[in-house]
Amino acid sequence: MGRNTKELSVYKRIIKTALKELPADLILSNCNLLNVFTGEISRTDISIAAGRIASIDKSSGKAKKVLDCSQYYAVPGLLDGHVHLDSTLLTPTQLSKIILPCGTTTVFIDPMEIANVLGLRGINSLLEDAWGSPLKTYVQISSRVPTAPGLETTGAVLGVREVVRMIRWGTVVGLGELDPSKVIPPQDEYLLKVIATKKSWKVRVGHAAGLSGAELNAYASAGIGDDHECVTAEEALERIRVGMKVMIREGSSERNLEELIKLIIKSGQDPRNFFFCTDDKHPNDIVKEGHIDYNVRKAISLGLDPIKAIQLATINCAEHFRLDDDVGSIAPGRFADVILVRDLEKFKPEIVIANGKIVAKKGKLLVGLREYRWPAWSTNTIKIKRDVMPADFEINSSKEVQAVRVIQIIEGQIINKEIKTELAVREGKVIVNTANDILKIACVERHKRTGNIATAFVKGFELKEGAIASSVAHDHHNIVVVGASEADMARAVNEIKRMGGGLVAVNQGKILEKLELPVAGLMSMHSPEIVTRKLEKLNQAARQLGCKLNAPFMTLSFISLPTVPELGLTDKGLVDVRSRRIVPVKLD
Known part of the structure; x- marks a missing residue:
């Protein structure tokens, strides 16, 4: 009841702000708003209250603070659809220091790396660290700990019982990447994990490197919703045909964007079937190139319309993970995660707002972060x-x-x-x-x-x-x-x-x-x-x-x-x- 009371207060605050009965916490005045639902760009105000968007009405009323955004385009905070935080070599708090200024405000993590070493208690510690940052962290519960039972030695095991319990967590959006060997031939342990996820109305993340034909159809029939392992355009198209979404990955050693983006630019495939991820990217590459903002810039440089590129980095991912009522757009009721850029084609985030607060400007983090003390074990x-x-x-x-x-x-x-x-x-x-x-x-x-x-x-x-x-x-x-x-x-x-x-x-x-x-x-x-x-x-x-x-x-x-x-x-x-x-x- 206590939690509901708090949320009730937040929603009342947002509604009254939208009705101009209460002043907004922040108004982004006179900005060029990119509406990712319609593809329109309109000159308007964005009213923010209690960390969420209250209104995108031109006359937003009074505010505690007003930011003149007449020189900027306002686009939603960027989403990384699949990333192993622990593969960046940085703790989550340290990682957020370099990806928040890049405009990434939401990540969908599969913590299988620390899970294979330290199991459930390792995952809990990783999340304790991650939640000390404005970066929103949603979880894809690791489905394969170990990845290859009998063929390797790992430090821990996550069985059906652990996955079934974790899938009920509010921050969990789905089952982490499940490789084909777990369902072809069918294995009860992994299918039970799939069933538990489906009953919770959450997504099953794929990992279908090299799969094709009858095996791909069998894999998709197990309820797998996406794949980030496509190397060729032909592989990606095969997955779209069987109803899977394609994550276009651009990491440190896996560079797939240039090949896969051809399906949209040259073949005219529906861009709603695609979204971006990094999967595994080292910090030196993030510092040098950028994060999801780099994917957006590279896609635009290869000929993709800027609005479509931004949709791949925002609403497409949010809709896939069924979180579009919270993230992926600048619209009433959503979290106030906003990037201000001067030029859509160059797409260089200048001001980054997360949860209604300015957290970065011109590549520099402006907020202090809680440092997590990792346990000795x-x-x-x-x-x-x-x-x-x-x-x-x-x-x-x-x-x-x-x-x-x-x-x-x-x-x-x-x-x-x-x-x-x-x-x-x-x-x-x-x-x-x-x-x-x-x-x-x-x-x-x-x-x-x-x-x-x-x-x-x-x-x-x-x-x-x-x-x-x-x-x-x-x-x-x-x-x-x-x-x-x-x-x-x-x-x-x-x-x-x-x-x-x-x-x-x-x-x-x-x-x-x-x-x-x-x-x-x-x-x-x-x-x-x-x-x-x-x-x-x-x-x-x-x-x-x-x-x-x-x-x-x-x-x-x-x-x-x-x-x-x-x-x-x-x-x-x-x-x-x-x-x-x-x-x-x-x-x-």
């Missing part, structure tokens, strides 16, 4: 049985030349290819071939001290020497390391153990650069400026070792993913994603 998650040795990464062979499977990464994409090659054998050990860019990659278990270490081969990093390693490794988040030298690989893994989690670059036994990630081995407690600076130095160190990838550590974090074709590497071995089984690295 969340910073003690690197539990390796013993220090690793160079010999732990050796692959034996009795042949002179050994045929092997190799993970070939694809720049700008999350997917990879399986290729086969032959490598020389020296003193009974298969050796790397840096001239042909065939390096070793290994996954070291770090949750339960099992001692599991799996080693394979990878192509695409182009390291000529040294090694790079990370405790961010989707979705199990064991330690993943790639290198030209077993000794440097061991040095890198042991340094991550010593740091309690993080990223590191090593050469000839020397630590070149590192970034500590003590929170669950995933996130730093430092400011975005410090993390960005350290990440840039790490990327530069990787380049000095020969790597030419734009985001080497983001790419490294996805190499071990056992649910995205064609190969993944976990602590238990090399996974053939399509057959969902461990396959040998060496070929007869």
